[in-house]
Amino acid sequence: MVPRTEAVYLDDATLRTLSTEVLSSQPISSLCEEEKSLAKNVPTEDNAIIMRQTIFYAQGGGQPSDTGAIALVDQDPTFEVSLVRKTPDGRFLHFGKFLDAASSFVAGQQVVQRVDDSKRNYHSRLHTAGHIIGLAMQLLMPDKKKVKANHFPREASMEYEGLLYNEHKPVIQEKVDELVRLDLPIPISWLQGVAQVGDGEGAEEGRSHDGRTRIASIGGLDHNPCGGTHVARTSFVGSVTIRKISRQKGISRVSYDVFPGIEV
Ligand SMILES: [Zn+2]
Numbered sequence: 001m002v003p004r005t006e007a008v009y010l011d012d013a014t015l016r017t018l019s020t021e022v023l024s025s026q027p028i029s030s031l032c033e034e035e036k037s038l039a040k041n042v043p044t045e046d047n048a049i050i051m052r053q054t055i056f057y058a059q060g061g062g063q064p065s066d067t068g069a070i071a072l073v074d075q076d077p078t079f080e081v082s083l084v085r086k087t088p089d090g091r092f093l094h095f096g097k098f099l100d101a102a103s104s105f106v107a108g109q110q111v112v113q114r115v116d117d118s119k120r121n122y123h124s125r126l127h128t129a130g131h132i133i134g135l136a137m138q139l140l141m142p143d144k145k146k147v148k149a150n151h152f153p154r155e156a157s158m159e160y161e162g163l164l165y166n167e168h169k170p171v172i173q174e175k176v177d178e179l180v181r182l183d184l185p186i187p188i189s190w191l192q193g194v195a196q197v198g199d200g201e202g203a204e205e206g207r208s209h210d211g212r213t214r215i216a217s218i219g220g221l222d223h224n225p226c227g228g229t230h231v232a233r234t235s236f237v238g239s240v241t242i243r244k245i246s247r248q249k250g251i252s253r254v255s256y257d258v259f260p261g262i263e264v
Contacts, residue, residue, distance in 0.1 A: 010227065071114065129256060160251070184218050
């Protein structure tokens with residue numbers, strides 16, 4: 001049985017390359033049904049690589065997967081990573097294709113992972129902007145309970161119980177702008193046990209198998225259990241725009257975007 005993957009990005013989200021060991025490399029068609037179902041929209045002739053450690057963020061907690069490449073040490077990349085998913089028992093499946101269909105990796109080989117830097121930064125800014133809106137809402141309307149968060153490009157939003165209207169938009173925008181301008185630090189820490197603070201959107205991903213919970217804070221004002229990737233300071237998100245406030249069945253959605261974006 002291949003052991004769980006050490007998710008290195010949880011402790012250091014700044015790494016964009018990492019040398020590690022291949023534990024398994026196999027075609028998606030040979031995976032079990034449960035793992036196959038994780039490879040949604042990936043061609044079945046593609047492959048799944050598991051390594052001892054990873055710096056690739058696996059899709060979850062409202063944040064999209066990283067993409068990138070894997071190379072043998074001191075060689076050009078031979079494998080393009082299109083999607084990373086985590087199995088329930090903590091193994092990270094790196095789905096993608098070999099540039100030369102005839103090549104492959106074998107267990108025990110040392111490889112170098114390379115994460116697509118511009119996409120990771122963009123995803124981290126979108127995700128962190130969600131936390132900043134969450135903090136702005138907590139400061140402005142502490143009684144509004146957050147129910148959902150989505151940090152995907154073009155559909156990023158935070159959802160709250162109760163009704164919010166267009167008149168709230170400039171108020172939220174102003175508070176968000178202020179928090180960005182304050183350039184607050186966003187430290188990551190670990191708590192023993194399951195944290196009772198907040199209901200972070202990535203809380204599930206932030207729960208460690210050894211019983212610790214990862215906490216993303218904003219300048220001592222906000223503490224959320226979260227397994228996502230963040231920028232180091234609020235100013236690093238760039239400019240956050242509250243695009244729209246919409247309502248459905250008693251839930252209000254605050255849609256937002258960050259600028260500059262990237263060509264995805
Ligand atoms: Zn987060």
